Amino acid sequence: MSNPKIIAATTSLAGAIALLVGAALPASAQQQQQQQRAPQGWYKVCTKQDENDICNTQNIVTADSGQLLTALSLLEIKGKVNRKIFQVSVPTGRLITPGVGLQINGGKTVKVEYAICFPDRCIAEVALSDDLVNSFKKGNQLTLTSVNFQNKPNPINVALTGFTQAYDGPGMQQNELEQRQKTLQEEVQKRQKEFQDKMKAEQEKAKTAN
Numbered sequence: 001m002s003n004p005k006i007i008a009a010t011t012s013l014a015g016a017i018a019l020l021v022g023a024a025l026p027a028s029a030q031q032q033q034q035q036q037r038a039p040q041g042w043y044k045v046c047t048k049q050d051e052n053d054i055c056n057t058q059n060i061v062t063a064d065s066g067q068l069l070t071a072l073s074l075l076e077i078k079g080k081v082n083r084k085i086f087q088v089s090v091p092t093g094r095l096i097t098p099g100v101g102l103q104i105n106g107g108k109t110v111k112v113e114y115a116i117c118f119p120d121r122c123i124a125e126v127a128l129s130d131d132l133v134n135s136f137k138k139g140n141q142l143t144l145t146s147v148n149f150q151n152k153p154n155p156i157n158v159a160l161t162g163f164t165q166a167y168d169g170p171g172m173q174q175n176e177l178e179q180r181q182k183t184l185q186e187e188v189q190k191r192q193k194e195f196q197d198k199m200k201a202e203q204e205k206a207k208t209a210n
Contacts, residue, residue, distance in 0.1 A: 042059045042162045044166050045058070045171055046170075052080055056073050056076075057167045059158055059163075068091055068120075068121060070090055070158065071088070071089040071121075072088055073086070074087075074128055074136075084129075085128050086112070086132060087115075087124065089122070090144075091122070091146075092117060092120065094114070094147060095147040095148070095151065098146070099111045100114070100144055103144075103145075104139040104160075106143065112125065112126050136163050137160075139160045143158075144156050144158065
């Protein structure tokens with residue numbers, strides 16, 4: 001029989017994990033099929049929630065418009081609750097049944113089932129095993145494929161460069177995290193402005209052509 005105290009503790013972690021995963025995520029609507037200009041790369045953030053230590057090794061990829069393409073999280077919870085979880089966040093408007101396909105170096109596709117959807121993103125998750133971590137360390141590239149509401153696969157490639165250093169290394173200090181989030185926010189705002197300027201120019205061009 002499950003221990004109700006452990007269940008309660010796990011539930012109480014949901015908010016902390018959502019904040020840890022979502023704090024650096026840009027707002028998103030539907031996925032944009034645009035190549036990301038500069039991947040943010042792998043980094044680790046650690047925090048404490050009640051009697052648990054939570055570390056999240058993550059990588060967030062956004063489009064030129066600033067919208068979320070995908071976010072990866074390798075969560076490790078130690079303390080009163082001990083869990084290891086691998087999560088993939090994708091934009092909303094996904095077909096649930098296919099889940100998210102995970103490939104390493106173009107190998108066999110593994111299905112990651114969706115666990116929950118928020119207004120701005122859907123999260124698929126699976127238990128984080130040592131085999132999965134080791135495959136990330138040995139690999140060069142991940143391909144994550146979700147299927148949108150038009151039944152079209154949306155594959156996103158994520159480089160594994162720097163993963164081992166981030167995963168095995170210490171979590172970021174608060175000042176480092178704040179600086180990273182500030183830099184990310186500035187980059188997102190810059191890309192959003194450029195995207196809006198491009199769209200405006202195309203609209204003006206279309207009006208002229210008519």
